[in-house]
Amino acid sequence: MSHTQPSPLTEQEKRLGLQLARQSITAAVNRQAPPRFKLEEMPDNLKAAGACFVTLRKRDTKALRGCTGVLVARSPLAEEIVKTASQSAMFDPRFEPVQPSELDNIEIEISILTPPRKLSILDPAELPSLIRPGIDGVTLYRGPHRATFLPQVWERIPEPVLFLEMLSQKMGLDRNAWKKPGIEAEVYQVEEFSE
Numbered sequence: 001m002s003h004t005q006p007s008p009l010t011e012q013e014k015r016l017g018l019q020l021a022r023q024s025i026t027a028a029v030n031r032q033a034p035p036r037f038k039l040e041e042m043p044d045n046l047k048a049a050g051a052c053f054v055t056l057r058k059r060d061t062k063a064l065r066g067c068t069g070v071l072v073a074r075s076p077l078a079e080e081i082v083k084t085a086s087q088s089a090m091f092d093p094r095f096e097p098v099q100p101s102e103l104d105n106i107e108i109e110i111s112i113l114t115p116p117r118k119l120s121i122l123d124p125a126e127l128p129s130l131i132r133p134g135i136d137g138v139t140l141y142r143g144p145h146r147a148t149f150l151p152q153v154w155e156r157i158p159e160p161v162l163f164l165e166m167l168s169q170k171m172g173l174d175r176n177a178w179k180k181p182g183i184e185a186e187v188y189q190v191e192e193f194s195e
Helices: 009-029 077-090 100-105 124-130 150-156 161-169
Strands: 051-058 066-071 106-113 139-142 144-150 184-188 192-195
Touching: 009 077, 009 100, 009 106, 009 192, 051 077, 066 077, 066 106, 077 106, 100 106, 100 161, 106 139, 124 161, 124 192, 139 161
Parallel strands: none
Antiparallel strands: 051 066, 051 106, 106 192, 139 144, 139 184
């Protein structure tokens, strides 16, 4: 797969991506087959391999209702959006599956990821200064443990040390796991759009 920066999506491509995500969620929640489309008829950016996350929020309260995704581009973006949207609705382990009665109150946000860039960490104490609040999504790795926060999470957790502590806990480790030798980290940016 190419490690070039993805081209920014056009307004039409964003609308189409959101439409595919909406159709996918509706189908999954109603236990129907995912939407079908002809990949060759899709715009170029949706045909190209792309990594994305699909975030679902309650329209009335903005509370998170599901968020899953992939960090590395392996499939055409259109296919990844369809698959990830249904996963976010049905299989985010933090939430019960979305019910048909909730569909009208669900708002969809799609984040298209740039290829991840591994950080060179000589001393874990320097990690907070290597990440850019509000810009970088961050993935932490330690052995089999892995977790990521999209750049949008900075809106809720603007302080880098707290950001890394909460990300360590999301990995299933203690909040100081990021400070210990052997931690690995990658950063990426996103192009984000929503309904």
